[in-house]
Amino acid sequence: MEIIxxxxxxxxxxxxxxxxxxxKVENLCGDHQDKGLHRWLDNQDVCRIxxxxxxxxQTYRDNGTLAYTQINHKLFYKPEDVEAVINKLKSK
Known part of the structure; x- marks a missing residue:
């Protein structure tokens, strides 16, 4: 260990x-905090819906039925993508 x-x-x-x-960083983060992210759904939300x-x-993700975004090992889904899956399942 070096001591300075x-x-x-x-x-x-x-x-x-x-x-x-x-x-400055806190002010910048405060200005952009949760922009859009509060509208995204996580795994639990989508499973419930x-x-x-x-x-x-996971099968829906693997076969491309449902689009997702991964941020730091956490998966998020756009509500409109989930709604598209609902409509697709209803039409079957």
Whole structure:
């Protein structure tokens, strides 16, 4: 482990800049928070809406029946895509 010494004034300056950067990032994230994502559905929502099991949902994903988006190992579905599947199932 390497130890580095810096002056207290330099450290304070670094911390102030870091805090200013953090505030800017928080402001930017606050402006764009949940834009559109609140309208997306997760696995549990889709299974409940379609009254299907998780395995059936996976089959729909695998064969291209239902489009999805994956973000950090979590799957999301657009409500209009789920509605299209409902209409497709009704027509069969």
């Amino acid at each position: 010494n810096i002056e207290a004034q330099t450290f304070e300056s670094m911390m102030n800049r870091f805090e200013a950067f953090t505030r 379609l009254n299907i099991s998780k395995r059936t949902l």
